[in-house]
Amino acid sequence: MGDHAVELTIVIVLFLLVSGMGFAAARWRRAESLAHLDEWGLGGRNFGTWITWFLLGGDLYTAYTFVAVPALVFASGAIGFYAVPYTILIYPMGFLVLTRLWSVSYVHGFVTPADFVRGRFGSPTLALLIALTGIVATMPYIALQLVGIEAVLKAMGVTGHLPIVVAFLVLALYTYSSGLRAPALIAFVKDTLIYIVIIVAVIVIPYKLGGWDVVFGSAEKALSATNPNTGAPKGSLLLNANNQLQYITLALGSALALFLYPHSLTSVLAAKNRNTIKRNMSALPAYSFLLGLIALLGYMALAASQEFGVKPIVTDGKADPNTIVPVLFDKLFPDWFAGVAFAAVAIGALVPAAIMSIAAANLFSRNIYKEYLNRDATPAQEAQVSKLASLVVKVGALGVIIFINPQFAIDLQLIGGVLILQTLPTVALGLYTRWLHAWALVGGLVAGLAVGLVMLYQIPNPNNGKLHFGGSAYKLSELGIDSDKQIYVGFVAVLVNIVVAVLLTALFRALNAPELDDVTQAGDYVADRSPDSAPPAATTAGAGIAGPEA
Template sequence: MGFVAAKWRRPTTMDSLDEWGLGGRNFGSWVTWFLIGGDIYTAYTFVAVPALVFGAGAAGFYAVPYTIVVYPLVFLVLIRLWSVSHVHGFVTPADFVRARFGSPTLALAVAITGIVATMPYIALQLVGIEAVLKSMGVNGHWPILIAFAILAAYTYQSGLRAPALIAFVKDGLIYLVIIVAVLYIPHKLGGWGHIFDAGQAKFAKTPDPGDGVLLNHNNQLNYAMLALGSAMALFLYPHSITGILASKNRNVIKRNMAALPAYSFVLGLIALLGLMAIAAKVVPISTDGKPDGNTVIPLLFDKMFPDWFTGVAFAAVGIGALVPAAIMSIAAANLFTRNIYKEFINRDATDKQQATVSKLVSLVVKVGAVACILLLDPQFSIDLQLIGGVIILQTLPAVGLGLMTRWFHRGALIAGLVAGLAYGLYMLYNIPNPAKHKAHFGGSAYKLSELGLDTKMTVYVGILALLANVAVAVIGTVICKVAKLADGIDATKASDYTADEGDPKVHPMELSPQ
């Protein structure tokens, strides 16, 4: 299907980022729904969320409220981003920042931040595939190498059309497996009452006071802040924005923001698989003497399902990794091409040259992702996902707030971004994880006692870093305005943010130095 996608709605040429990287900007409601759903509900989500519930209980359910509140939060913002991108031909969020604030430096910072945050996310799709392979008793990395070689080939040929078409299969399989799981497995285990009792019995024996089937006063604040921070970060990721910009009009986005919470319902069911694994007495596979929690759900499927349906479930996880990995690599490649190559290397690059560079860079990104999973400790790569969320959240003032106001000064936004990244990474570095014998990067929950507060409560690092970012941006803007420092020229106008399909487009802005 990935290769056939090159002929699906085939244009006269694929030699442009509009066609290769955004599918012709012509996806309707159904295609967009499956594309975005396949993009943000990844294989790592299907494996890691229930694994977190298996290990920590109710805290693992944070993914459910965050994928509910995100859609009303971004409803108005995303249609404004689509409109201004439609008018000016923007391909990446950094393109918008470049035009809005007249600053190639700020756009470069946003682009690099997006690429850095996306790379480990691509690598993490392999965690789901590896968990399945471990459960099957397959040793070695050759199946992953083959899978990503095929992924690289059809992405190079078909661009965004490939994951858009495959997403129909991926989402269909996921829905099938989860619906069967929540009906069939509880029946075999003796009902939901027994499942929750088994979970409570396990967590009553754990030393961590935050573990349990209910939240407590120690982890409620972190739960809420993690959900809110993750919601604000989700549509800042370049791959999420790529799915939005591929839509054909504003109404498509509105319908999707209303319909996508259907995935949140399924995500809630997926989280319950963690409690089912406890009741089924699943024991994670150990790697180098350490239990690999990511193998819990594949092992549950292997134990509870007939062999033939276990194969279907494993296939769903595998395809669930390839769809988002393709979109993420395209998004990262577009950022490099538009905001590094065209801006700083070849300002006169033609559409064909840009498309060629993006295709080649998408291959490099995939190779880098495979290298991450082959060379790094998988536990460390999982920690990188937490770092990725904190990192991408720091682009909120420039991208998210920039869509609503032009008040901020470009220099202050750069200072805020740097401050947020520095403070966020500093806090992450100082979070230990005694259970895994780690002194640094042990999670994303920062103790408020480190800030001088007399409490055992923790809070999500991303929120604290974002507050520092916004504070620096606001104070810096005031100082810059008082000092009358030169600011960039806004290449957009008010009507650009309400334009719709059929409205006239303008010639893409010329990249003049500021």
């Protein structure tokens, strides 16, 4: 650890700085009381354009993104760049969908996507399934933020789980105290550090390696080497005929899933008006440009592995690919700048982890606790339950890292992405049409979840010997198609979901099945906040969402 004293000192100092900001955030834009989900969980629904931009950037582009995307490029090549187009595709779609969700949530005081589903389709069963899917998909995502921190600690020679425990204990305390205001304030520091580090990296590292032609040439040579586990090349600098379909469906499926995650929607619902959402959908592609630069670090690492001996850190006899970026910075930059880079990644874990825990806690308190355990819960009781639930969520994520192989968290997140995509017909399509019947949506959701899980179970990973849940690319030959091409599991599952929902809706319509209540009206989806007005949620607290059981 002595060789990394400067790096470690900088990381600790910056961590203490943002922790202090987290606690101070309770007094930032201070409300009369945080004992209300609108205040604690949504920051008073009063964040303007710049705050929302930093909050969404800090929420969507996580610590794991900064280590996993270049690690995938390092290991496989061009397929790792799928993250760039999907974060471009989503914003025009978000422009059409998220403004409507914000408006109807503003009018009715909805705090979670399951709140909207409960009000729109009148089915507590469907709302419960949406809430549970959101919680299950979010939990491993929180754990993966710890994987990012762990990669940085390994690069600095720090072993053991104590630093991670301390970091998440502090995170839990200031999130409990300040709610969504804490990650909103810290996001300014996190995003600024990330921008500085990446821009410097894409200038300095290629210069040290001899230029971009050397970077791409070395990367192509390294990726063309034979993978001893498969007998095929390790990857490719450009997409080939067999992975183009996988790339397209993975990018599109990931794009459709991005704003279905509860933490993404939490940041959206915290905006003060529709124009804030519109401006952010126009400005957030700046982060996609940054993500493209981050992905290029994978090619730089391949080149640096030959020139400077940059290799992933080996733990328990296995190379950890997630450490390749921290090792790259450690080898090619002076200690003080490497320390800033490590701090950026570590702080980059705190912002999304806080938002994710708040989002999962809100789903529990609003759609499980209030719906099934205490229908007469006051806003203060809801907020208190959310605070406690956020602590439980963080402890659970910490337990996954400490007591279970971190690879398990990665596998769960892989499953989580497929699961959350299955809420698309209910949440996204439900914002535009009420034609799909609630019972049919339940059937479609269950069918999509089942198909997705079965397909994921059948995928092996020859690189680590896993027979099941080894990836998300499904061979078309397994579907009876004579082709070596692969397709993203989530894309197939959501198509099955939609087809089942449509067919069952037609059946229920033919059988004259009873319609469930819809508390929303057409005008609710285009409503905006009048200047200097308080959100209706401040008084309604989402009350009045009722309807027959599905």
